[in-house]
Amino acid sequence: MPMNELTKLTIAEARAKLRAREITSAELTDAYLFAIDEANSALNAYVAVTHDRARAMAKASDERLAKGEGGALEGIPLGIKDLFATQGFHTQAGSHILDGFKPRYESTVTANLWADGAVMLGKLNMDEFAMGSSNETSYYGPVVNPWRAKGDNKALVPGGSSGGSAAAVSAWLCAGATATDTGGSIRQPAAFTGTVGIKPTYGRCSRWGIVAFASSLDQAGPIARNVRDAAIMLKSMASVDAKDTTSVDRPVPDYEAALGGSVRGMKIGIPKEYRMDGMPEEIGTLWRQGIAWLKDAGAEIVDISLPHTKYALPAYYIVAPAEASSNLARYDGVRYGLRVPGRDIVDMYERTRAAGFGREVKRRVMIGTYVLSAGYYDAYYVQAQKVRTLIKKDFEDVFAEGIEAILTPATPSAAFGIADQDMSADPVKMYLNDVFTVTVNMAGLPGIAVPAGLDGRGLPLGLQLIGRPFEEETLFRAASVIEKAAGRFEPQKWW
Amino acid sequence: MTLVDTRTPDPKRLIPGATGDWEVIIGMEVHAQVTSNAKLFSGASTAFGAEPNANVSLVDAAMPGMLPVINEECVKQAIRTGLGLKAQINLKSVFDRKNYFYPDLPQGYQISQYKQPIVGEGIITVSVGPDRQGNFEDIEIGIERLHLEQDAGKSLHDQHATMSYVDLNRSGVALMEIVSKPDLRSSDEARAYLTKLRSILRYLGTCDGNMDEGSMRADVNVSVRRPGEPFGTRCEIKNVNSIRFAGQAIDYEARRQIGILEDGGAIDQETRLFDPNKGETRSMRTKEEAHDYRYFPDPDLLPLEFDQAYVDALAVGLPELPDDKKARLVASLGLSAYDASVLVSEKAVADYFEKVASGRDGKAAANWVINDLLGQLNKTGNAIEETPVSPDQLGGILDLIKEGTISGKIAKDLFEIVWNEGGDPKAIVEKRGMKQVTDTGAIEKAVDEVIAANPDKAEQARAKPTMAGWFVGQVMKATGGKANPQAVNALVKEKLGIAD
Numbered sequence: 001m002p003m004n005e006l007t008k009l010t011i012a013e014a015r016a017k018l019r020a021r022e023i024t025s026a027e028l029t030d031a032y033l034f035a036i037d038e039a040n041s042a043l044n045a046y047v048a049v050t051h052d053r054a055r056a057m058a059k060a061s062d063e064r065l066a067k068g069e070g071g072a073l074e075g076i077p078l079g080i081k082d083l084f085a086t087q088g089f090h091t092q093a094g095s096h097i098l099d100g101f102k103p104r105y106e107s108t109v110t111a112n113l114w115a116d117g118a119v120m121l122g123k124l125n126m127d128e129f130a131m132g133s134s135n136e137t138s139y140y141g142p143v144v145n146p147w148r149a150k151g152d153n154k155a156l157v158p159g160g161s162s163g164g165s166a167a168a169v170s171a172w173l174c175a176g177a178t179a180t181d182t183g184g185s186i187r188q189p190a191a192f193t194g195t196v197g198i199k200p201t202y203g204r205c206s207r208w209g210i211v212a213f214a215s216s217l218d219q220a221g222p223i224a225r226n227v228r229d230a231a232i233m234l235k236s237m238a239s240v241d242a243k244d245t246t247s248v249d250r251p252v253p254d255y256e257a258a259l260g261g262s263v264r265g266m267k268i269g270i271p272k273e274y275r276m277d278g279m280p281e282e283i284g285t286l287w288r289q290g291i292a293w294l295k296d297a298g299a300e301i302v303d304i305s306l307p308h309t310k311y312a313l314p315a316y317y318i319v320a321p322a323e324a325s326s327n328l329a330r331y332d333g334v335r336y337g338l339r340v341p342g343r344d345i346v347d348m349y350e351r352t353r354a355a356g357f358g359r360e361v362k363r364r365v366m367i368g369t370y371v372l373s374a375g376y377y378d379a380y381y382v383q384a385q386k387v388r389t390l391i392k393k394d395f396e397d398v399f400a401e402g403i404e405a406i407l408t409p410a411t412p413s414a415a416f417g418i419a420d421q422d423m424s425a426d427p428v429k430m431y432l433n434d435v436f437t438v439t440v441n442m443a444g445l446p447g448i449a450v451p452a453g454l455d456g457r458g459l460p461l462g463l464q465l466i467g468r469p470f471e472e473e474t475l476f477r478a479a480s481v482i483e484k485a486a487g488r489f490e491p492q493k494w495w
Numbered sequence: 496m497t498l499v500d501t502r503t504p505d506p507k508r509l510i511p512g513a514t515g516d517w518e519v520i521i522g523m524e525v526h527a528q529v530t531s532n533a534k535l536f537s538g539a540s541t542a543f544g545a546e547p548n549a550n551v552s553l554v555d556a557a558m559p560g561m562l563p564v565i566n567e568e569c570v571k572q573a574i575r576t577g578l579g580l581k582a583q584i585n586l587k588s589v590f591d592r593k594n595y596f597y598p599d600l601p602q603g604y605q606i607s608q609y610k611q612p613i614v615g616e617g618i619i620t621v622s623v624g625p626d627r628q629g630n631f632e633d634i635e636i637g638i639e640r641l642h643l644e645q646d647a648g649k650s651l652h653d654q655h656a657t658m659s660y661v662d663l664n665r666s667g668v669a670l671m672e673i674v675s676k677p678d679l680r681s682s683d684e685a686r687a688y689l690t691k692l693r694s695i696l697r698y699l700g701t702c703d704g705n706m707d708e709g710s711m712r713a714d715v716n717v718s719v720r721r722p723g724e725p726f727g728t729r730c731e732i733k734n735v736n737s738i739r740f741a742g743q744a745i746d747y748e749a750r751r752q753i754g755i756l757e758d759g760g761a762i763d764q765e766t767r768l769f770d771p772n773k774g775e776t777r778s779m780r781t782k783e784e785a786h787d788y789r790y791f792p793d794p795d796l797l798p799l800e801f802d803q804a805y806v807d808a809l810a811v812g813l814p815e816l817p818d819d820k821k822a823r824l825v826a827s828l829g830l831s832a833y834d835a836s837v838l839v840s841e842k843a844v845a846d847y848f849e850k851v852a853s854g855r856d857g858k859a860a861a862n863w864v865i866n867d868l869l870g871q872l873n874k875t876g877n878a879i880e881e882t883p884v885s886p887d888q889l890g891g892i893l894d895l896i897k898e899g900t901i902s903g904k905i906a907k908d909l910f911e912i913v914w915n916e917g918g919d920p921k922a923i924v925e926k927r928g929m930k931q932v933t934d935t936g937a938i939e940k941a942v943d944e945v946i947a948a949n950p951d952k953a954e955q956a957r958a959k960p961t962m963a964g965w966f967v968g969q970v971m972k973a974t975g976g977k978a979n980p981q982a983v984n985a986l987v988k989e990k991l992g993i994a995d
Contacts, residue, residue, distance in 0.1 A: 051538060085560045096558065105553060108558060209560040217796035224639070244562050323794050326592050329603020330557040334661065349596055372594070373788035381791060 006031035007172040009353065011076055011229040014175060017030030017277040025065065025075025026378055028175075029058035029119050030078045036173045042495035043219040045142045045158075047082055047166040048090035051120035064117065073236050073425035074117030079174035081165050082123045083130055084220075085209040086112050093136040093211040094126040096409065097356025097451045108210025108241045109178060109220045116236040121174050125164030129328065130185055130213040135163025136418065137360040145193060145415050146171035146491040149457035153494075155200075156415040156459070159433070166193040167225045170491055176224040176233050180210060182217045183316055184437025187449035190223050191410035191462025194451045194489035195229045196479065197223040202304075202444035203248035204234075206241030212327040214320040215246075217441040226488065227450060227480045231255035234472065249469055257474035259480050264298030269403040273309035274436060276412060282455045284410045290407055290452055290463045294478065296365045304403060304477045306394040309439055314436040317431060318371050318384035324361075325368025331356060335363040363427065392443040398465045398469050404479050408436050410449040410462035436464060446472045450479040452486045460489045501637060501678050504722035508681045508740065512753045518722045519749040520729070521679035524714040527671045527690060527702035528646065531573045535645050535669035536563030536606060543708055547651075547662035555667040557601035562795050565590075569669040570799065572701040573613050573643050575811050576671055579699045579816055580638050582617025584806050587903065588642075591798045594789040598661050599648035609790045612642035619675075620694070621687045622836060631836065636688055637676035641885055646670050666710075671702065677716065677726065681962050682745040687737045689713060690840070691817070697842045698816050712736050717748040727752070728762040732769050732776055744769040748776050792886075820845055828857030838864055843879040844869070850886035855893050863889060867910055888913050891920040904976055934980045935986070938970070939977065943988045945969045953991060960993045 006028050009017065016025045033051055039045050054077060061075035085091050085103040092098035106114070127137040132359045134157035135143040144162040145156040147170070150252070158167040166189035166439035169177050181184040181199035191198030205220040212218060222233035235256065240249040274477060275284070295301050332337035333352030340355050342348035357365065371380035398406070412435055416423060423430045440447035446469070449462040461481060467475045534541055538555035554561045571814040577584045617638035620702055624631035648666035652659045680686045693711060694700040703710050710954050713736075718729035724797035732748060735741045747769075766785075767776040782946040815823070817839040819832040824835040838848045838861060847868070868889060872882060892909055895901045900907060901924055909920055909929065924930055932938060945966055946953050953986065956962035966987045988994075 022935075065628050074718060091559070093559070101559070103558065105558070105560075207560075211559045211793075214794070243564060245564055246562075246795065269603060322791060326594050326604050326789070326791070329594060329596065330559070330596075332596060332603060334598050335556060335601060336558070346596075369789065372786045372791055374789075377789075377791070 001027075003031040003109045004172075005033055006033050009175070010225050011073070011175050011232050014076055018335075019070070021065065025061040025077075025119060026055065026344060027057040028075065029054050029077045029121070032174060036430050037172055037256055039173055039495045041172070043144045043146060043167055045125055045143050045164045045171065045173055046079065046122045047092070047125045047138075047164070049095070050089055053089065054119050054121050057114070061117050061119060067083065071116035071236075072232065073113060075119060076117070076123045076175050077119040078113060078469065079121050079165060079168045079177040080110055080259060081162055081178050081180060082126050082311055083180050083211045084178055085211070086110055086120065086123065087173045089120075090123050090140070093130070093358065094140060095129045095331075095361070096139040096338060097197040097331045097353070097358075101337050102238050108239065108489055109210065109245065110299050111209075112239055113178070114238050118236070121242070124162075124168055124177055127161035127163065127185075128361050129211065130161040130180055130182055130218075131324070131360050131364055132160040132222055133184070133430055134418070134423065135160040135189075135418070138330075139358060142418050143167045144418065144494065146493075147193060147415060147459055148492070148494060149459055152457070155418045157192070157369060157418050157420075159192035159411075159415065161185040162189050162197070162200075162223060164180050164194050166197070166463050167188055168196045169193070169223050169225055171493075171495065176219060176229050177467045178237065179223045180218055180220050181437075181441065182213050182219075182320060183441050184434040186221045186223060186465055187346055187437050187462070188411050188433055189467075190449040192415040194460035194491065195223050195225060196448065196450050196483070198230050198234060198447060198448040198472065198475065199440065200207050200234060200238060201248075201446045202441075203246055204238045204446070204470065204472070207243050208243040211389045214323040215327060215347050216323060217316075217320055217446070219425035219441070228256060228259055228478055230448070231259060231298070231476045236447045240350055244398050248470070252464045253473055255473055255476050261477045262298060263294060263481050266299045266401055266404050266474070267302050268294055268299045268478065269302050269304035269398050269406040271306045271309065273306050274408045276435065277414055279409075279456075283412060283461065286453050286461050286463065287407070293473050294407065296485075297481045299478070301479075302403060304398045304406070306391075306398065306439070308387060308390040308394050312439040312442055313390050313431065313435050315384040315387035315391070316434070316442060317367070318380050319388065319442070321364040321368035321433055322372050322381050323368070325372065326360070328357075328365055361467055365494060388442050391439055395443045395445060395466075400435070404468065404471070404474050406466040408466065410436060410464040412436065414455045414457070414459035414461055425463070440466050445469060446475055448475040449487075451489045452481050452482055454489065497710065498677055498726055502680055502727070503657055503677065505680065508684075509722060510719075510749055510753065512757050513694050514757050516722060517719045517749070517753050518711055518719045519680060519745065520677050520720065521685050522677035522716040522729075522743060523675040523679065523688060524716070524838055525673045525684065525689070526714070527576075527673060527696055527704070528710040529643075529669035529671055530701055530703055530812070531566060531567045531568050531572060531669055531695045533568070534667040535569050537667050541668050543666055547660070547664065549664060551663040551666065554812060555601065555663055557603070563606060563793070564753055565796065565799065566669065570613070570801075571809055572669075573671055573700050574806055575813060576673070576701045577614035577617065577641055577697065578806070578813055579612070579701075580617035580619060580641065580673070580812050581643065582638055583615035584799060585613055585615055586803065586806075588613040588799045590643075590799065591790045592793045593684065595786050598659065599650045599663070601648070601663065601666060602790075603643050605647065606793055606796070607644035608642035611798075612640045614641035614721065619688065619691055621691045623684055623687045626653055629833075631833070635685065636678045636684075639674040639676050641671050641673045644670050644672055644778050649736065671982060681839060682742040682917045685715065685745055686738050686853055691742055692914070693738075694817050694842065700814070706738070706931060709736065713741055715741055715744060717752070717764070719749055719752045722950065724881075727756075728764050730776075731766050733766055733779060735769050737771075740771050742769070742855060744776055747774060751776065795818070817842075817845070824857070828852065828861070830857060830861050832986045834861045834865060837869070840877065841879060846880070847879055847886050853890075855890060856897070859893055859896070863893060868905070872912060883915075883917065884910070884913050886905045888920055895920060895924060899931060899979060900924060901929055901931050902976065902980055905931065915956045928977075930977060932974055933981060938978050938982050938986055940967070941970050941973050942983065942990050943975060946990055957993065958993050959988065960988075963987050963993055966991070967969065
């Protein structure tokens with residue numbers, strides 16, 4: 001099979017061919033490694049490519065497959081977001097401050113993937129410490145979106161923070177990728193690249209071995225080419241973990257089995273608060289289209305209200321930086337990563353952190369430190385936690401009324417340009433990218449972004465489905481209805 | 496926390512100043528290392544004295560992506576301690592992060608409990624004394640709270656010319672911070688409080704209380720005021736690592752504050768250090784330099800919750816505590832309150848005593864343990880754990896007295912021999928012929944001889960019966976102390992014709 005055809009196989013297709021011994025993991029892996037080596041200088045999706053490791057894992061997979069053995073992802077080559085600790089390999093969270101850090105441990109999520117036979121291609125670029133919505137805050141430079149507007153060569157962002165994951169999946173540089181989502185970092189880049197991304201319920205995946213950004217919001221999930229692949233990956237990634245006491249001990253369902261199920265009679269809520277002022281008309285059109293598709297499939301569409309939605313983004317930008325300011329205190333130059341020598345310990349701290357953290361990380365550490373300070377804590381952090389409770393209650397109320405899923409746009413716009421004037425000048429404008437996604441993290445709910453169409457310039461747009469806690473199966477089922485109606489979206493290869 | 500004054504000023508505890516009397520107000524924050532095999536949030540060992548950085552897990556070193564997992568044994572120990580302090584056990588408590596930068600604090604924050612501690616208000620009854628009349632006074636000291644928190648590592652500044660080394664063995668070890676109310680009114684009370692608290696912890700087995708190993712340290716809050724006035728500005732003396740130093744630090748600090756106030760000055764709220772070599776406290780940082788710790792609930796840990804049944808099960812397994820033991824010793828063995836206090840003050844002493852007293856006369860056992868054993872230990876400067884005479888050996892000596900095999904006097908000699916040379920008391924008595932002579936024939940012979948040799952004295956004794964004691968002494972001497980004194984006494988009287 002020609003290399004460019006191998007890399008176009010979905011996980012489900014590759015799985016079938018591997019099991020049937022029509023292809024080997026070695027050739028599949030080589031095809032991806034070749035594609036990465038060819039594309040990475042243009043797209044910058046990978047910060048480290050683990051050629052030898054990938055080939056060794058592929059060889060071992062082929063041996064197992066030859067014996068008729070193998071796990072759910074046997075021989076499937078994946079890209080891993082740089083936020084996941086990978087034993088003995090580059091793990092720097094897109095930051096300068098973790099220079100040269102190679103952990104002696106493997107994150108639970110990636111360990112689960114390897115246990116199921118997956119192959120690691122390398123580490124994927126990301127916004128520094130997962131703080132960003134454009135992948136421009138990475139110490140390793142921005143990732144370039146494989147998508148371009150029609151008749152325009154301008155480089156676009158792939159979204160963030162899992163920009164490397166989304167771009168790599170979209171550009172056929174891995175069969176699927178791990179990602180993480182604190183305020184939209186899986187769903188927004190998936191929407192910007194025509195891929196599928198799911199943030200599962202908080203506690204569904206272990207956070208152990210994932211570099212922490214905001215512990216109460218962080219959750220791992222996959223970015224994949226279609227809904228089925230996302231379902232396959234999440235099944236392998238999810239688990240309870242004694243090392244993460246916020247992980248939840250519930251059986252992991254066979255998400256793939258939920259696909260193709262009917263949505264007939266499913267009550268899907270349409271929240272009026274998600275109609276934002278100044279939202280491009282195309283987004284509204286897409287949303288209406290999504291509603292129509294689900295209605296045609298037999299779902300019952302219900303207008304709902306989530307009254308505290310407008311407070312979600314400001315509250316998020318208090319809670320997340322507060323936790324981050326504390327989580328990032330360990331990067332002090334004492335034990336690992338970058339150390340810039342100084343006159344004394346305080347000078348060393350200051351020089352190391354000044355050199356090691358980028359602008360956006362510093363901004364959030366300062367915001368977080370401020371909102372936790374004596375005299376401000378009650379006015380900011382405590383208030384934000386109250387808002388969080390109210391947001392959660394908004395969702396609980398509509399779920400109690402029988403709503404099974406909520407349909408919203410995934411992002412307020414399509415992908416924008418790298419070094420976009422408006423965004424760079426105004427961080428708040430950048431933060432607005434998360435306006436439809438942060439509520440889900442604040443409430444700990446599952447949310448999936450699924451491609452639903454192209455805008456007038458030919459750029460992909462996504463819809464988001466939000467579900468009840470631990471009812472990811474409902475999301476996969478509803479998302480596959482949209483996917484089926486909308487069709488698949490692939491970028492024109494220019495790199 | 497609102498400070499409530501629970502004590503009435505007591506003239507005998509006041510400190511005289513140049514301008515009148517002063518009252519010292521003391522509150523304690525004791526850090527007690529939880530007795531557990533593993534650390535509070537990691538599986539690393541807590542063993543004392545390991546090579547630097549030998550007991551460090553990925554969590555303790557704050558590697559990226561590591562998460563804390565609560566050690567249930569530490570939770571149980573905190574609950575047991577709370578029960579021992581007759582305190583409220585909070586079925587829901589919350590772990591918070593206390594944020595500050597220091598090289599021996601790898602996470603950049605200490606996981607502690609701030610607004611919702613695992614244990615709330617409790618009480619310790621402290622015995623202060625004895626005074627000149629030998630009396631003890633029981634006072635009740637309020638416990639404000641007990642919370643669980645991580646210990647920090649240790650910075651070593653003397654290992655390298657320009658760098659400091661960090662040992663993370665202690666990093667993450669579980670501590671209980673036990674906060675008293677500001678109920679203490681003298682250095683004597685403060686020392687008694689620390690002694691009693693340590694005793695309770697040791698009885699419970701929740702902290703070994705070894706202050707020289709850093710297992711128990713005290714932050715002492717001291718202020719002074721005129722009796723009856725509101726509380727004054729306090730200074731906190733950090734990390735005092737012996738009970739004696741705590742007393743010295745309080746006395747010094749109270750004098751210092753009185754001096755400043757009497758000179759018309761004001762006390763600055765500050766953190767101070769006690770220098771045991773100079774016997775004085777000195778400023779460490781002022782209120783303005785105090786950290787803003789930015790406490791917030793640790794998002795890596797769910798609130799700590801358990802039900803009342805969990806607490807009740809731990810209460811059932813609780814050992815007898817010093818106050819209860821004291822009451823029992825008085826009630827069931829007939830010991831004096833003083834003797835019982837002495838015996839229960841240290842768990843190891845109480846354990847020793849109870850072994851000796853088991854199946855024997857409690858009062859006799861108490862006398863021997865207090866006067867002979869503790870007396871001797873005191874003389875040699877040894878702790879009860881270092882005693883050369885085991886409870887079995889001392890018990891054996893008591894048995895020999897009880898059986899009448901040896902006299903009380905010989906028993907003292909036997910104790911000396913066992914102390915110095917060891918061995919089975921019974922075998923020693925056999926081997927060295929220390930057995931008491933109860934054979935009346937032999938005693939009679941000795942009595943006859945002494946009377947015959949001292950006709951004058953015999954005459955006097957017949958007139959003045961109290962003189963008989965002299966004959967008893969002579970007979971005892973003649974028999975090498977082995978004669979049964981009661982038998983000698985009876986025979987002397989009989990031979991001299993003195994009526995009983």
